[in-house]
Amino acid sequence: MSPVAVVTGAASGIGRATALTMARDGYEVALVDLDGAGLTGTRERIEDGGGKAHEFALDLCDPLAVGSVTREIAVTIGAPEVLVNVAGIGVAATVLETSDEDWSRVLAVNLTGPFLTTRATLPLMLDRGSGVIVNIASVGGLVGLARRAAYCASKAGLIGLTRAIAVDHARDGIRCVAICPGTVETEWIGKILANAPDPAAAREAMAARQLDGRLGTPDEVAAMVSFVAGPEGRFINGAALVVDGGMTAA
Numbered sequence: 001m002s003p004v005a006v007v008t009g010a011a012s013g014i015g016r017a018t019a020l021t022m023a024r025d026g027y028e029v030a031l032v033d034l035d036g037a038g039l040t041g042t043r044e045r046i047e048d049g050g051g052k053a054h055e056f057a058l059d060l061c062d063p064l065a066v067g068s069v070t071r072e073i074a075v076t077i078g079a080p081e082v083l084v085n086v087a088g089i090g091v092a093a094t095v096l097e098t099s100d101e102d103w104s105r106v107l108a109v110n111l112t113g114p115f116l117t118t119r120a121t122l123p124l125m126l127d128r129g130s131g132v133i134v135n136i137a138s139v140g141g142l143v144g145l146a147r148r149a150a151y152c153a154s155k156a157g158l159i160g161l162t163r164a165i166a167v168d169h170a171r172d173g174i175r176c177v178a179i180c181p182g183t184v185e186t187e188w189i190g191k192i193l194a195n196a197p198d199p200a201a202a203r204e205a206m207a208a209r210q211l212d213g214r215l216g217t218p219d220e221v222a223a224m225v226s227f228v229a230g231p232e233g234r235f236i237n238g239a240a241l242v243v244d245g246g247m248t249a250a
């Protein structure tokens, strides 16, 4: 039987690349996202490559749905060995520009979502005595990004949650690690650029934030997830690993 990995945000971008990579690594992958059509696209690509995947469309902010889907995954596919929390959203706003609604939604998706999936999944990992939880945070959790107040707060919180889980459960055979990407070329970034007054100039400015002078690729983040989750990553725990083309070095 293949080990099971759960990947949230699997309909798009970094989540889709992570799901494809985990499937290539031999995991049977539970794909979780709000976007049902996107999930089907990811499942079909995994199956075309000879892998196994299953779709679970849900809102990760809904505790009852997260609980029942986690039970369904455990019963129908198996207890997860790896949980990768990728789903996330952002709002471009300073504190003064952030509405109550946007603040709550960003915190709910980016921080409460990983809390809920972890709370539902950890007992299954504890029963087996092993498991890896990988949280996709952001460089915004480590440094301030302009007009990303709620986003930066949520990602700094996610790094804190990661460390707390590692401290509480290292002795139980559980590892929990955060990955902090710089700017990565995904559907999300594509939408931001498309809405900019001058998309080409906006793209150039975004690329220039990385010392490498380019955007990262979803596969470059997925490769780090794969390394962390696999046996070679076994000494990595509670860390916030930066994959940012040098963005935070300057």
Ligand SMILES: NC(=O)c1ccc[n+]([C@@H]2O[C@H](COP(=O)([O-])OP(=O)(O)OC[C@H]3O[C@@H](n4cnc5c(N)ncnc54)[C@H](O)[C@@H]3O)[C@@H](O)[C@H]2O)c1
Residues within 6 Å of the ligand: 008, 009, 010, 011, 012, 013, 014, 015, 032, 033, 034, 035, 038, 058, 059, 060, 061, 086, 087, 088, 089, 109, 136, 137, 138, 139, 180, 181, 182, 183, 184, 185, 186, 187, 188, 189
């Ligand atoms: N792209 C970047 O430059 C970048 C940089 C650093 C960190 N990240 C982080 O990586 C993660 C993925 O980003 P991406 O660029 O691939 O974005 P994306 O928009 O391409 O994908 C995000 C996915 O999350 C899903 N999602 C959002 N809210 C959800 C909810 N409530 N329930 C279930 N699914 C939900 C969306 O449907 C979407 O499929 C995010 O957490 C983001 O903060 C991205």
